[in-house]
Each structure stands twice: as structure tokens, then as C-alpha cells.
Amino acid sequence: MSYIVIGATGQLGTLTVDALLDRGAAPHDIVAAGRNADRLAALAARGVHTRSIDLSDPASLADLFSRDDTVLLISGNELGQRVVQHGNVIDAAKAAGVKRLVYTSAPKADDTALVLAPEHKATEELIAASGLPATILRNGWYTENYLQAAEQARQTGVLLTSAGEGRISSASRSDYAEAAAVVLLDDSTAGRTFELSGDTSWDQQELADAIGQATGREVALQSVTPDEHQRLLVAAGLDEGTAGFVVALDGNTRDGLLGVTNGELSALIGHPTTPLVDGLRAGVAATV
Numbered sequence: 001m002s003y004i005v006i007g008a009t010g011q012l013g014t015l016t017v018d019a020l021l022d023r024g025a026a027p028h029d030i031v032a033a034g035r036n037a038d039r040l041a042a043l044a045a046r047g048v049h050t051r052s053i054d055l056s057d058p059a060s061l062a063d064l065f066s067r068d069d070t071v072l073l074i075s076g077n078e079l080g081q082r083v084v085q086h087g088n089v090i091d092a093a094k095a096a097g098v099k100r101l102v103y104t105s106a107p108k109a110d111d112t113a114l115v116l117a118p119e120h121k122a123t124e125e126l127i128a129a130s131g132l133p134a135t136i137l138r139n140g141w142y143t144e145n146y147l148q149a150a151e152q153a154r155q156t157g158v159l160l161t162s163a164g165e166g167r168i169s170s171a172s173r174s175d176y177a178e179a180a181a182v183v184l185l186d187d188s189t190a191g192r193t194f195e196l197s198g199d200t201s202w203d204q205q206e207l208a209d210a211i212g213q214a215t216g217r218e219v220a221l222q223s224v225t226p227d228e229h230q231r232l233l234v235a236a237g238l239d240e241g242t243a244g245f246v247v248a249l250d251g252n253t254r255d256g257l258l259g260v261t262n263g264e265l266s267a268l269i270g271h272p273t274t275p276l277v278d279g280l281r282a283g284v285a286a287t288v
């Protein structure tokens with residue numbers, strides 16, 4: 001019987017391994033699977049088993065799972081490749097007949113215009129088609145997504161946005177990692193889909209204020225139209241595609257797709273989610 005974390009070398013994955021250990025899982029019952037050799041070695045130093053895998057290589061996944069295993073599939077970060085990669089994990093898990101599969105998805109993945117949702121929706125469909133007992137964690141936004149904006153604002157004193165009045169209910173990665181550990185350890189969550197997010201939502205002015213508190217520099221909000229946003233990002237050096245993606249995400253925010261506050265995350269982890277300013281402060285401190 002093992003808890004197998006796919007993507008353990010990533011930021012969420014490493015925090016999830018820590019959360020499993022904090023919540024009493026025995027190190028020898030945890031398998032941390034990932035690709036980066038240095039980060040696998042750092043995980044091995046915690047006493048857990050490690051496995052080198054490539055999500056694009058089914059052979060690397062073939063003998064990873066057994067019947068009694070509970071598997072956390074953390075969505076990969078290679079956009080456009082993920083349905084095939086996740087499908088490789090699901091196929092291997094199905095072949096082994098694992099006890100349960102847990103997947104980190106996106107808010108309302110099956111019914112949203114969120115630009116990142118289609119690969120998550122397709123993965124959820126593959127999981128359903130596999131017939132495996134599963135728990136879906138539809139993770140909302142990480143507060144850490146705003147650390148780059150915080151760094152830019154620290155340098156320029158300006159937060160650029162086309163998100164309008166849209167609100168975001170972010171939580172820290174560590175909150176989502178705790179939730180992943182909780183559901184991994186609790187088989188009664190099989191069959192459930194959780195919509196996870198921070199307890200409170202904030203708008204761009206509140207983000208600018210929080211960045212100001214976290215960085216010690218007053219930050220002014222520069223709220224622009226999507227076209228102007230695209231133009232300014234390209235002028236600042238982003239390629240058209242990346243700028244378009246940033247603007248599209250701000251559009252999703254403006255449309256309220258990232259602002260759900262239902263309390264499911266804090267209920268799962270047993271405490272309030274990390275407030276925006278605290279999450280930013282921790283992230284800024286970690287990068288100094």
C-alpha cells in the first residue's frame with residue numbers, strides 16, 4: 001500500500017509530500033515520482049521512496065502502480081501535451097487496478113470558459129472513462145501566481161491589469177497541498193469533486209495594496225483595456241502568444257471565473273486558508 005505522488009518534484013508535489021508526512025503517513029508508504037534528479041534526491045532525503053518518470057513515456061510508468069495504491073496525479077506543466085501525458089498515467093493506473101486516483105484539476109473544469117480548462121476537462125473525462133475510484137480536486141488560483149507581478153511592481157511601482165472589477169479567491173500552494181494530503185489519506189472522498197479556493201476573494205486594488213505591504217513599496221494600479229494590455233506587454237518584451245495568454249487570463253478574471261468562495265478548501269484542511277498578503281509575504285521572502 002503506497003501513496004504515489006506524480007509530480008512530487010514540483011512545488012505543489014513537494015509540499016504535498018511534506019503534508020502527507022505531517023499528517024502521519026509513514027515515509028516508506030510514500031512514493032515521490034518526478035523527473036528532476038536533484039529534486040528526487042532532495043525528496044529521498046526525507047525518507048520517502050522516489051521514482052524517476054517521464055509522463056510522455058508510458059514505459060516509465062508501466063510498473064509503478066499496484067492494486068493497493070492511492071495515486072495523486074498532479075497535472076503536468078507542459079501545456080498542450082497534458083491530455084496524452086495524463087492519459088498515460090491513467091492507463092497505467094487502470095492496468096494495475098489502483099485503489100483510487102486523485103487528480104488536481106481546475107475550477108469548474110467541465111463548464112467554464114477558463115482558457116486553461118480544456119486539458120483538465122479532457123483529463124477528468126479520461127478518469128471517468130477508466131472506471132477507477134477517483135477524487136477530483138478542482139484547485140483554484142495559487143497566490144504564488146502573483147509573485148512575478150509583485151516583483152515587477154516592486155521594481156516599477158505599478159501593477160498592470162485588464163482584469164477590471166473581477167475578483168480572485170486565491171490560496172497558498174501549501175493550502176492546496178494540505179488538501180491533497182487530506183483526500184489521499186481519506187478513502188471516503190472517493191467519487192467526490194471538490195471546488196477548492198481561498199476563503200475570501202480580492203480585486204486588483206486589493207492585490208496592489210497587498211503587494212505594497214509585502215514588498216514595502218507603494219504600488220499604483222494601472223487598469224487598462226485588453227487591447228492596451230496586450231500592446232503594453234509586447235512593448236515590455238513579451239511575445240504575442242504569451243501576452244495574449246496573460247490578457248486572456250485577466251479576461252477570465254474579469255468574467256468572475258476565478259472568484260468562487262465556497263469554503264470547501266478550509267473545511268478540508270481544518271483551518272482558514274492563507275490570506276493574500278501572508279501568501280505574498282512568504283513568497284517574496286523566499287525569493288529574496
Ligand SMILES: NC(=O)c1ccc[n+]([C@@H]2O[C@H](COP(=O)([O-])OP(=O)(O)OC[C@H]3O[C@@H](n4cnc5c(N)ncnc54)[C@H](OP(=O)(O)O)[C@@H]3O)[C@@H](O)[C@H]2O)c1
Pocket residue numbers: 006007008009010011012013034035036037039053054055056074075076077078085104139140141142145
Ligand atoms: N492553480 C494554479 O494557480 C496553478 C498555477 C500554475 C500551475 N498549475 C498546475 O498545477 C500543477 C502543479 O503546480 P506546481 O506549481 O507544482 O507546478 P511545477 O512546480 O511546475 O511542477 C510541475 C510538475 O510536473 C512534472 N512534470 C511536468 N512534465 C513532466 C514530464 N514530462 N514527466 C515527468 N514529470 C513532469 C514536473 O517534474 P520535474 O520538475 O521533475 O520536471 C513537476 O513535478 C502544474 O503542473 C499545473 O498543471 C496550477
